[in-house]
Amino acid sequence: MTFGREMLEHWTIDPDTTYLNHGTVGVAPRCVMAAQQAIRDEMERQPARFMLRQVSHLVGGPTGEPTLVRRAAEEVASFLGAEGDDLVFVDNATSGANAVLRSVPFQAGDEILLTDHNYGATARVATFIARERGAVVRTVAVPYPCFDPGRLIDEVERAIGPRTRLAVIDHITSESALVFPLAELARCCRERGVAILADGAHAPGTLPLELSKLGVDWYVGNLHKWAYAPRSCGILWARADRQTGLHPPVVSWGLDQGYLAEFDWVGTRDPSPWLASPVGLAFLRELDFEAVRRYNHDLAWRACEELTERWGGAVERDEESVGCMVTVPLPLAFGSTPEAAFHLRDRLLEDDHIEIQVHARNERLWVRVSAQVYNEWSDIERLSDAVARRIPPS
Numbered sequence: 001m002t003f004g005r006e007m008l009e010h011w012t013i014d015p016d017t018t019y020l021n022h023g024t025v026g027v028a029p030r031c032v033m034a035a036q037q038a039i040r041d042e043m044e045r046q047p048a049r050f051m052l053r054q055v056s057h058l059v060g061g062p063t064g065e066p067t068l069v070r071r072a073a074e075e076v077a078s079f080l081g082a083e084g085d086d087l088v089f090v091d092n093a094t095s096g097a098n099a100v101l102r103s104v105p106f107q108a109g110d111e112i113l114l115t116d117h118n119y120g121a122t123a124r125v126a127t128f129i130a131r132e133r134g135a136v137v138r139t140v141a142v143p144y145p146c147f148d149p150g151r152l153i154d155e156v157e158r159a160i161g162p163r164t165r166l167a168v169i170d171h172i173t174s175e176s177a178l179v180f181p182l183a184e185l186a187r188c189c190r191e192r193g194v195a196i197l198a199d200g201a202h203a204p205g206t207l208p209l210e211l212s213k214l215g216v217d218w219y220v221g222n223l224h225k226w227a228y229a230p231r232s233c234g235i236l237w238a239r240a241d242r243q244t245g246l247h248p249p250v251v252s253w254g255l256d257q258g259y260l261a262e263f264d265w266v267g268t269r270d271p272s273p274w275l276a277s278p279v280g281l282a283f284l285r286e287l288d289f290e291a292v293r294r295y296n297h298d299l300a301w302r303a304c305e306e307l308t309e310r311w312g313g314a315v316e317r318d319e320e321s322v323g324c325m326v327t328v329p330l331p332l333a334f335g336s337t338p339e340a341a342f343h344l345r346d347r348l349l350e351d352d353h354i355e356i357q358v359h360a361r362n363e364r365l366w367v368r369v370s371a372q373v374y375n376e377w378s379d380i381e382r383l384s385d386a387v388a389r390r391i392p393p394s
């Protein structure tokens with residue numbers, strides 16, 4: 001299989017756009033969208049039957065057959081190295097994080113540990129819950145921009161105190177695109193009696209996963225980013241002893257009926273993203289998951305090395321900390337404010353037709369390059385040229 005621009009035929013992305021932002025909201029391949037449409041067509045032939053007797057078993061006697069949701073969950077779980085009954089679908093990683101954070105019975109004075117690279121929305125959920133329960137959010141500073149995984153583990157270990165109840169740790173961070181040493185962080189928390197919620201929004205489809213062996217208590221992820229599922233397809237994995245008392249953010253018929261009953265039906269909603277997700281995984285396998293990972297990683301790492309050098313920075317991370325995205329420091333002349341980041345992002349999109357994430361952090365601007373099989377080196381060159389043209393005069 002030859003990866004690069006010709007792979008765009010499998011996606012509906014506008015060919016006039018240089019799409020270097022796969023990580024933000026994901027992009028479903030054509031075959032997955034076709035499968036999703038076929039599911040919707042089937043659903044609309046007999047909607048009540050489909051929703052109440054096939055997607056769920058809310059109506060009708062026991063059939064002995066698993067529901068369509070359970071069947072899809074089994075397939076997803078086997079891809080993620082988990083048991084089907086430990087995995088439920090959620091609409092997105094945010095919903096999964098809400099479920100866990102709202103379900104943990106925090107007492108006044110308990111601490112929730114975050115890092116300063118947690119995704120902003122997840123950090124806000126923690127802040128909201130802490131405010132409601134009189135708990136405290138404690139934030140660990142990630143060693144950055146010079147990233148050192150060993151120092152991160154030390155910092156987390158140092159921050160754990162007698163009241164630390166839960167740590168919310170990213171598997172792959174959002175803006176900085178760092179792959180964290182999750183298994184080691186989980187061990188550090190476990191040894192100190194601290195539960196760990198892993199935020200793997202970017203991990204399925206980026207990293208080979210064995211969720212049941214990571215040592216975490218809960219894992220939330222998205223399939224709609226790197227695992228080629230349609231949008232609104234996230235997962236929540238919970239260790240067997242962490243399933244009781246875990247409730248979805250939207251409580252429905254399944255209350256107190258067990259983990260799967262609680263999450264598998266959360267009101268009438270479109271089940272097609274969940275049901276079509278195995279087709280995304282099948283496409284990933286067809287392309288050869290290992291080859292996809294290698295191609296995306298190599299492109300991201302080359303972008304890291306070459307762009308950093310061109311823009312006068314220093315590479316301050318190991319290749320191991322890079323998955324399919326990489327965050328590169330822009331020339332200092334671009335300034336350091338969020339407004340400058342918005343401005344550059346807008347100009348790159350509107351004038352240069354380059355879709356990419358730009359942000360301000362640590363007193364400068366950064367771009368986050370996503371590498372997907374439809375990208376190739378010429379996309380990175382186009383970005384490099386556009387940035388060079390836009391460097392403000394000093």
Ligand SMILES: Cc1ncc(COP(=O)(O)O)c(C=O)c1O
Pocket residue numbers: 023024092093094095118119121122170172173174175199200201202222
């Ligand atoms: C680390 C991380 N967590 C959570 C999310 C939220 O994902 P969603 O909007 O699909 O819930 C993102 C989104 O980019 C993310 O990067």
